[in-house]
Amino acid sequence: MKRLLPLLAILFCPLFASAQTPEKYRVYLGTGKNIYHTDLDLKDGTMTKASLAAEVANPSFIAIHPNNKFVYSVSEVNKGSIVAFAVDAKTGNLTQLNSQSAGGSGPCHLVVDPTGKAVLAANYGSGSCTSIPINADGSLGTPASVHQHKGKSINPGNQQGPHAHSINLDKANKFAFCADLGIDKVVVYRFDAEKATLTPNDPPAFTTPAGSGPRHFAFHPDGKSAYINGEINMTLIVCDYDGAKGVLTQKQVLSTLPKDETRKKGSTAEVVVHPSGKFVYVSNRDPYNTIAVFAIDAKTGAVSAVGHEARGIKTPRNFAIEPTGQYMLVGNQGGKSVISFRIDQATGLLTPTGSSVEVGSPVCVRFMSIAK
Secondary structure (H helix, E strand, O other), X not given: OXXXXXXXXXXXXXXXXXXXXXXXXXXXXXXXXXXXXXEEEOOOOOEOOOEEEEEEEOOOOEEEOOOOOEEEEEEOOOOOEEEEEEEOOOXXXXXXXXXXXXXXXOEEEEEEOOOOOEEEEEEOOOOEEEEEEEOOOOOEOOOOEEEEOOOOOOOOOOOOOOOEEEEEEOOOOOEEEEEEOOOOEEEEEEEEOOOOEEEEEEEEEEEOOOOOOEEEEEEOOOOOEEEEEEOOOOEEEEEEEEOOOOXXXXXXXXXXXXXXXXOOOOOEEEEEEOOOOOEEEEEEOOOOOEEEEEEEOOOOOOEEEEEEEOOOOOOEEEEEEOOOOOEEEEEEOOOOEEEEEEEOXXXXXXXXXXXXXXXXXXXXXXXXXXXX
């Protein structure tokens, strides 16, 4: 019997592996009006026709609870709110549970902490951030923390006051990072998941280059590096991260445009790290309409430009990579579609799969595992 065990392990291991690998993901799409969903087939990167999941005013960004039973969205209006939904596991449709004040105006980004106990949101209009506890039934409690940012920077247009643009948590779930475009800072908070509270860190912020306009933020899978896209000056800011203190240290600043490109008006929107940790991507909006591809050196962490993908892309406000790392979905806010790309695992470069779905003004792409 002992001799048979290794043979059985070899024979049945592929079966177990295939059972654990999903065949498709449900994809929720936040738009300028309502939330939609589609299915992504991992065999070829094709998507089903987008269907209405829930009606809600300007749900530009959404976040999924780790148990896949609940979805949360901002309602990006002047008196901003955060809305909680229950998921119909069979159909993917959403039923509203309740809503709470975002603690400020114009909420534009949110995350659910990995324990599923709190929603954290960034408010662009008022330049503030908030944390809201999640009840056992998935509904939202009253905000536990609201923090108002202060200051300004050098750009006369959108840097004459704070404009919080995103909020993210580190791998240990200890610190939250709120990128504020208006003040050229990533404001850092200590996060208590049990109390769903945010408290200012010491030091309280990481300062980005003047006029960069930090918009979105992403960690490397190893939790030791972080990446920020400068919306205004179209850059990728690379940082080392001290997880014990919640401190970021600038390492590199790279342009998101090709070397021979003459800078015109334009802005970046999103930054995403590949699940393998080998690549990082940034979206360049009009007039460039590209996804910039960068490689990450596994030994040094240094980032270098690889290339740009433009095929079918129009105003890419948001994009996302599904958890297996095979495909990227790009939301064409200006093209009213979501398009699918296959990712080259060796180079990080993108190739269109030929699949796209029509949906009005897509601005957020999020993946959910589908139970078999």
